[in-house]
Amino acid sequence: MLFNSFEFIFGFLPLVVFGFYVVSRFSTGQGGRIWLFFSSLFFYGWWNPLYVVLILGSMFVNYVLGTFLSKSNGSKGVLVVGVTFNLLLLGYYKFVDFFIENINLIPGVSFTYLNVVLPLGISFFTFQQIAYLVDSYRGLTKELNPISYGVFVSFFPQLIAGPIVHHKEMMPQFDSAGTYRASFFNLSKGAYVFMLGLAKKTVVADNLAPVVAAGYSSVDTLSFLDAWVATLFYAMQLYFDFSGYSDMAIGLALLFNVNIPLNFDSPYKSANIQEFWRRWHMTLSRFLRDYLYIPLGGSRKGPLITSVNLVLTFLLGGIWHGAGWTFVVWGLLHGFGIVAFRLWDRLGIKLPVFLSVLITFFFVNFAWVFFRAESMEAAITMVSKMVQFGSIGKLKVIDNWQNAPLWLIGFVLLFVPNTNRFASWFRTDWLHLLLLVLLFVINLMFLNSVVQREFLYFNF
Numbered sequence: 257m258l259f260n261s262f263e264f265i266f267g268f269l270p271l272v273v274f275g276f277y278v279v280s281r282f283s284t285g286q287g288g289r290i291w292l293f294f295s296s297l298f299f300y301g302w303w304n305p306l307y308v309v310l311i312l313g314s315m316f317v318n319y320v321l322g323t324f325l326s327k328s329n330g331s332k333g334v335l336v337v338g339v340t341f342n343l344l345l346l347g348y349y350k351f352v353d354f355f356i357e358n359i360n361l362i363p364g365v366s367f368t369y370l371n372v373v374l375p376l377g378i379s380f381f382t383f384q385q386i387a388y389l390v391d392s393y394r395g396l397t398k399e400l401n402p403i404s405y406g407v408f409v410s411f412f413p414q415l416i417a418g419p420i421v422h423h424k425e426m427m428p429q430f431d432s433a434g435t436y437r438a439s440f441f442n443l444s445k446g447a448y449v450f451m452l453g454l455a456k457k458t459v460v461a462d463n464l465a466p467v468v469a470a471g472y473s474s475v476d477t478l479s480f481l482d483a484w485v486a487t488l489f490y491a492m493q494l495y496f497d498f499s500g501y502s503d504m505a506i507g508l509a510l511l512f513n514v515n516i517p518l519n520f521d522s523p524y525k526s527a528n529i530q531e532f533w534r535r536w537h538m539t540l541s542r543f544l545r546d547y548l549y550i551p552l553g554g555s556r557k558g559p560l561i562t563s564v565n566l567v568l569t570f571l572l573g574g575i576w577h578g579a580g581w582t583f584v585v586w587g588l589l590h591g592f593g594i595v596a597f598r599l600w601d602r603l604g605i606k607l608p609v610f611l612s613v614l615i616t617f618f619f620v621n622f623a624w625v626f627f628r629a630e631s632m633e634a635a636i637t638m639v640s641k642m643v644q645f646g647s648i649g650k651l652k653v654i655d656n657w658q659n660a661p662l663w664l665i666g667f668v669l670l671f672v673p674n675t676n677r678f679a680s681w682f683r684t685d686w687l688h689l690l691l692l693v694l695l696f697v698i699n700l701m702f703l704n705s706v707v708q709r710e711f712l713y714f715n716f
Contacts, residue, residue, distance in 0.1 A: 453503025479649020
């Protein structure tokens with residue numbers, strides 16, 4: 257069930273919101289939590305009921321281990337068992353066939369592929385629960401209610417593709433009596449933010465997708481111009497698709513009086529690659545910093561070890577995104593990119609802001625090639641096409657220009673105030689009511705006229 261589907265918008269969502277406040281009115285907060293828990297499990301099981309068994313098993317193991325950690329004043333052995341369990345579970349579903357593929361490169365070795373299907377959202381709820389175990393080990397959590405923990409892990413607005421939330425951010429909200437009383441302001445603002453995110457997805461991202469697909473499916477035949485159009489369109493598509501999902505998640509959570517953290521803050525306006533990662537997929541960056549980079553030693557052990565820690569952190573961040581050498585290269589590019597920036601910054605040489613933003617964007621766009629390409633060979637071919645300056649060639653990735661106004665809208669939106677800023681300006685007045693209705697009509701038109709596409713980060 258996609259956020260951008262009719263069954264979700266006109267069926268599941270209104271039923272769950274209405275039921276949540278009805279149940280909460282005639283019961284304690286526990287009734288509302290139970291409603292949210294089973295609604296979220298239904299949402300997750302819509303794709304495949306077996307996913308429910310998987311997530312329930314994962315929640316049970318982590319809840320038991322986390323409860324023990326919080327009561328035992330931190331047992332490192334239990335923490336190691338818990339983290340290992342989560343990494344093995346993630347590794348099996350995400351990397352076992354990739355491992356077999358590389359083992360089979362050895363002469364005379366030929367293992368059969370398991371063809372494991374990647375469950376939706378497993379990367380996100382696994383990282384979320386690893387953070388919970390570490391926080392329990394550090395004495396930062398105290399969770400005795402299994403339903404509360406179940407809602408924390410399965411809360412449907414951010415279950416499939418984040419943002420990655422912390423126990424300490426969510427549980428005080430689920431424990432607050434105010435969460436279970438309907439707020440006209442939060443319902444209105446939540447619907448407004450959801451519609452803004454839906455527009456980014458359906459109006460912009462989905463109409464960039466055909467050009468991107470045409471480019472990356474035929475890299476061998478691309479001209480210099482084709483390669484640049486395809487890669488630049490992908491940079492825009494990925495941003496509007498994933499930030500659109502994150503906006504929708506934030507809006508949906510507000511319908512239940514729950515605030516979840518921001519995930520994007522105009523990342524393509526960044527003046528360096530370090531700033532980019534403070535603005536792009538912010539909750540993943542936070543997780544990697546707090547639970548990997550800092551435990552490795554962070555910047556406390558001198559420039560050389562700091563550089564090694566940065567590269568390792570982004571290497572593992574790349575691997576988290578997918579099983580493939582392209583993701584390894586993508587992670588290493590960003591790791592070495594940040595090391596290069598830090599060395600440059602120590603020289604004290606300042607470039608004009610416009611030039612810094614331009615250099616950062618083109619580096620990020622170059623790295624996206626490895627993120628998007630189906631193979632290393634395809635990525636290298638795409639990069640080679642991007643530097644064949646003498647063969648501009650005919651533009652073939654665009655069949656027609658009827659969506660050109662939508663592409664232009666997407667380009668303009670990269671430089672105007674973002675959804676976060678528009679949300680901060682929200683008021684329950686006639687102007688915003690008109691904007692909400694207008695967004696609803698526009699989204700309905702596009703939902704009714706294009707194929708409903710899955711969100712790109714469902715693949716990770």
